[in-house]
Amino acid sequence: MTLSRRDILKIGGAAAALPLLGGTAFAQEKLKVGFIYVGTINDNGYNYGHNQGRIFLQDALGDAVETTYVENVPEGPDCERVLRELAQQGNKLIFATSFGFGDAVIKVAAEFPDVKFEHATGYMKADNVGLYNARFYEGRAVCGTIAGHLSKTGKAAYIGSFPIPEVVMGINALALSGRRINPAFTVKPVYISTWNDPAKEGDAARALIDQGVDIIAQHTDGPAALQVAQERGIVGGFGQGADMSAFAPEAQLTAIIDHWGPHYVNSAKAVIAGTWTAGDTWEGLKEEVVQMGAYNKKIPADVVADAEKIRTGQIDGSFKIFTGPIKDNTGAERVAAGVAMTDAELLSMDWYVEGVGQPV
């Protein structure tokens, strides 16, 4: 692999950590940082992404931190136990990386006031519980731009597990950005009621392609749908969570890469320096928590330029995908012209924009 932005960041992070080491490392023990994942670190998707973030943190801060993780932690009491275990083992900063860990984080955080917790994608805060999330939908807007240009049938599909707000936001961002390019562009959402059944994901992709869909986006943990896109030779799809081009070199147009590393480094540094406070961050392309994978070589230059415009526009703040006028899929206007949806509105989004088929 050539030197990527990721590596440069890594080196930068390590250099930034040096002064800290000089100042406090001798007086202080290593900061122990714990992570809990809802699935396996080998899912090539969401949990893989968080674990890459952990490795990034370990590499960046080196001897200043010691990281530990527990995978396949069920949401509920089991998670509570694991959190307690990590706190008891001396982890002073704990990242709970799934929405369903929320209740347990709040409960355990009350028992360990000197331990800092950060909960990904949640909504319940406390003095020692911070929240962090990523604006994945910004990446979807880039994908939608490419899809709007490249789709010949004007029909895209979105395979999701369950209709949670993050997935709904992703579907809507894809549709809105695609329709900016091609007003006839539509998105068909299909929910398969499982996070981990690659064969079913694959069959869903097959069914969709047979119905004339030539762009497939998926929001499940794994590359199964992209592999089918590759096998069938349709226009393509998008990697989710991680770069999946190894699985579908022709079909992956680009990928939305979860890059939690910088956030983890910042939080760990803040804890070491004693400046950590319970934050509520929702970072995206700008902070590089969401990154785009390389554009596929088959995408024409003008399309890449357009996609880049959306990407950079979201970085400098000049472009916001959820800006009115936005109609929902019944034709009613939901957002007035020129008004941008607030974060709170986005985080509880449960309706679909015009051009999205209504799933049951």
Next chain:
Amino acid sequence: MEMLIPIIVTLVGAATPILIAALGELVAEKSGVLNLGVEGMMLVGAIAGFVAQFYTGNPYLALLCGAFAGAAVSLIFAFLTLSLSANQTATGLALTIFGTGLSALAGAPYSAKPIALMAPLFPDMLARDPFWRVLFGYSFPVYFSFFMVAAIWWFLKRTRTGLILRAVGENDHSAHSIGYSVVGVRYAAVVFGGAMAGIAGACFPLLLTPQWAESMTAGRGWIAVALVVFASWRPLRLLAGAYLFGLVMTMELYAKAGGGVLAIIPSELWAALPYLATIAVLVLISLRRDASTNAPACLGKPFMPAN
């Protein structure tokens, strides 16, 4: 008609692994052994097949490795239930837990690695033809599954060995008293079942999604077990049953993708449908008069010759 061909092609892909695993389980059950470890054996076969394909790129070798791996773990089951006459239900469940864990452990280094799909058996001229692919567009395991339906039917109905196998399953003590090795026959049947489950598991990375994912068979081993009862232990009915199940699973996705009348069924009901359909069919089968008589009489019962 134009829509029918793609649906059939997807349906065949969904039905084939279930059919292969169920055929193996049918033979084991005919000999009187109920092995509930199919899901675990499939997963072990899946990872073995994946690894073989990853290193050699030879899908036939990969299927063979899947068969060997499935057979190897089925030996644990055979030893416990046949040599030590342990409870078959519990041992089968333990085998599923074991296979799930073992495959996850063995598969961890291979998660981010793709492999090549198995190519169709027939030349592209036929396999890629928009119409003829409905017959010729599949890779080897699909044709293998059809062949095995016929072969197992013939074996059980027409051969002496098949007769012995059935005798062992129907009345182990008489089979023993006329000099057949009950335990030996059952060992062979269980290992055959394991090998078939292993091949079925290997179909997942080779035919459906060319990757390794933990628990990627996602409960289809259980459907295979149910299918055997569904088919009242008859290979031809097993074929029909596997395709009916494949159809239920495939229709869900086509209905959601295409809209129409069926699309009003909630996603969760669709997901539960294969299981509810199993129950419905078990009920229908049981309403037939000959239903109870067709189960092997010694199914699930340990055999210990009185010495």
Next chain:
Amino acid sequence: MQFRLEKRAEPSRFMLYATPVGAVILTMIVGAIIFSLIGYDGIGAVREVFLTPLTNAYKWQDLGIKAAPLIIIGTGLSIAYRANVWNIGAEGQFVVGALAGTWVALATYTMSGPWILPLMILAGVVGGALYAAIPALLKTRLNVNEILTSLMLTYASIQLIYYLIRTVWKDPMGIGFPQTRRFAASAQLPTVIPHTIVHLGVPIAIVVALVAWFIMSRSVFGYRMRVVGAAPHAARYGGFSENKTIWLAMLVSGGLAGLAGVLEVAGPFQRMVPGFATGYGFTAIIVAFLGRLNPLGVIFAGIVLAITFVGGEVAQTTIKLPDAATGIFQAMVLFFLLAGDILVRYRIRRVVTTPAGAA
């Protein structure tokens, strides 16, 4: 020299109790060897998985709340299995029991009072029993195999959770996530030991097992279940109806699974979430067997399995043992136990052959 199996006149009581302990010890030894061979710290793995949860007093509360549902479900299953009724769908009955309890909790959300919790528990037991009544009905009326129906219903029950929490029961404050609102205080299971997480379900589990033991060993009901399981023909001769026994076995095991479910949702969860079903109903099958289908043994077995779960997590953090190892250890315990079963009914005799054969 050769060994030969010889049937005991009567099952060995010593072996009956010694083999589960032997199975655990053998798992530790063989597990240490196997995990060392494949490149992990095998001895460390066994230490962390099997011993740390016991030696660290802080972990005992975790063992208690993890073991409680296993013991309750395992007790019910051991009664059913004694009667040769193979309910392997306890997970589904656990789920439906919890859903029934959730229904009461949500319906009484704006109310309070000490009657809510008992009503929830009642609903849970009834819910679990009703869900188990489906396989019972199919088995007794149509002779449909209960193993398959109860298992298939488990998969359906999990989809039922998804459906309910996505539609009618969705938390209005949950920013669109599919889960119910948090139960009101009167619908939450209280803790019984201050400053711990040990909730009322833990003593209930012990009481359930003790009562079940008493009934199974001292009452006509228990006698009947055991007789039907051990000798169905004799039972029929003795006037015990096989169908009645199937009904009883399914309703008791389903009701107890439902009880475990409602205690779990009212205790540790306090709301219904998509990840509610984590496999207690399946693990309880191992518990029932490891406990020798005896409610007292089930208490022991429930704790052993709880240890492997809690210890498996410890081992992930301390020696980086992958999560999959927990399943392998659990399967090994069951394999060794089942292998050891033969020693209960048979004794191993050494057969000395003639020296000529050896030379």
